[in-house]
Amino acid sequence: MQLKNKTAVITGCNRGIGKKILETFARNGADIFACVRNIDKEFINYLKVVEIKNKNKIIPIQLDLNNNDQIKDAANKILKESNTIDILINNAGTIHTALFQMTSSKKLEEIFKINFFSQSIFTQYIAKAMIKKKNGAITYISSTASIDGNVGRSAYASSKAALNSHAKVLSKELGNYNIRVNVIAPGLTDTEMMSNNTPKNIIEETVANTSLKRIGTPDEIANVALFLSSEFSSYVTGQVIRVDGGM
Numbered sequence: 634m635q636l637k638n639k640t641a642v643i644t645g646c647n648r649g650i651g652k653k654i655l656e657t658f659a660r661n662g663a664d665i666f667a668c669v670r671n672i673d674k675e676f677i678n679y680l681k682v683v684e685i686k687n688k689n690k691i692i693p694i695q696l697d698l699n700n701n702d703q704i705k706d707a708a709n710k711i712l713k714e715s716n717t718i719d720i721l722i723n724n725a726g727t728i729h730t731a732l733f734q735m736t737s738s739k740k741l742e743e744i745f746k747i748n749f750f751s752q753s754i755f756t757q758y759i760a761k762a763m764i765k766k767k768n769g770a771i772t773y774i775s776s777t778a779s780i781d782g783n784v785g786r787s788a789y790a791s792s793k794a795a796l797n798s799h800a801k802v803l804s805k806e807l808g809n810y811n812i813r814v815n816v817i818a819p820g821l822t823d824t825e826m827m828s829n830n831t832p833k834n835i836i837e838e839t840v841a842n843t844s845l846k847r848i849g850t851p852d853e854i855a856n857v858a859l860f861l862s863s864e865f866s867s868y869v870t871g872q873v874i875r876v877d878g879g880m
Contacts, residue, residue, distance in 0.1 A: 821877070
């Protein structure tokens with residue numbers, strides 16, 4: 634129970650890595666604000682199952698990072714419900730695969746809005762509660778593409794690289810308030826997003842050149858998020874941690 638008596642805000646937690654982070658945090662005692670773009674009956678029922686199983690509190694919050702009004706509304710709802718936020722996991726994001734010359738300015742703006750600008754604004758709101766408490770842990774989910782610069786990922790990789798730099802700056806600005814800021818950069822991870830946006834030959838080639846000779850699982854990313862959100866990482870901040878099996 635590494636997060637007992639802690640309150641976490643997790644974005645994009647209805648599938649993939651975000652869903653596993655939610656389950657891992659719930660299992661470790663955290664109360665959670667589960668932020669997703671669309672709240673449907675299936676998601677609400679899923680949260681009830683997790684809530685009952687772990688005997689904690691999970692509140693669904695509608696958050697579309699492409700909607701400025703919703704970003705502010707979501708943050709206000711969270712802060713009205715709880716003035717004590719210990720953990721923020723910025724997991725929600727989008728991906729685009731196309732050669733740079735085939736990437737429109739509109740698509741560039743959309744990718745940066747969702748993956749960088751909106752996350753920064755949302756973090757500003759949530760960080761206020763952490764600053765008042767003088768304690769907190771913020772983690773961004775980036776990508777190894779932000780470091781390696783994969784072909785066809787100009788917009789995506791650049792937006793995630795911006796997150797990496799942003800987090801390092803935040804770690805210095807918020808350190809005086811005992812708020813730690815880190816980044817997880819997953820490699821190939823077994824999610825719907827990966828399978829829908831990465832050609833099979835690229836996956837096979839990458840796996841062949843990876844030390845562990847396999848893709849990662851969402852649980853393995855979630856475990857690193859748990860570490861960065863717990864007291865086990867109390868002296869870790871400003872880091873971009875690759876979780877990639879040795880790519």
